[in-house]
Amino acid sequence: DTAVSQTPKYLVTQMGNDKSIKCEQNLGHDTMYWYKQDSKKFLKIMFSYNNKELIINETVPNRFSPKSPDKAHLNLHINSLELGDSAVYFCASSQGWGTNEKLFFGSGTQLSVL
């Protein structure tokens, strides 16, 4: 069974479109995250939710809106897509917010904006 699953794996779309990426974890974790990995392969936190509540919101354009219907799901909606949004987006989860918590990743969504 996949622990952290995200869909779709690939997303190719035109500039200006709106798209969503879904993420689900079956690990029973309380905390979920969205990371962005750009062409230089640098992994950067975008958002973090703990038990459906927003904990971290890094400097991300407000075109990006996370939604957590329950603690097992954290979806990412992106409005008015731009060329610079092209990247790999990883969902992740951890047991909680304390130290020694380990991070588990989904397999990533490669977003290409044309």
Added chain:
Amino acid sequence: RKEVEQDPGPFNVPEGATVAFNCTYSNSASQSFFWYRQDCRKEPKLLMSVYSSGNEDGRFTAQLNRASQYISLLIRDSKLSDSATYLCVVRGYGQNFVFGPGTRLSVLP
């Protein structure tokens, strides 16, 4: 200065070699330390946590020096399958996981 910095790499080593990666972090309040491994076009996966006393997992040894804010990873007897990017990760209490830029390793036959 970046929060987490690593050797730029890439490291190209022959099978059987021993290779060491270094990582430094700037936040002295960091409390958790990890090495993750990322294969090409795949997600990062936990390789090992790093403890103050140092720890070993098979061919992999991790060391932490809190005074110098320095973490290392030693891989002995390199295998072809060790080829990947190695990511140093630190975390402060109640803070997010901060990833280094990664060091790419290629083990050559």
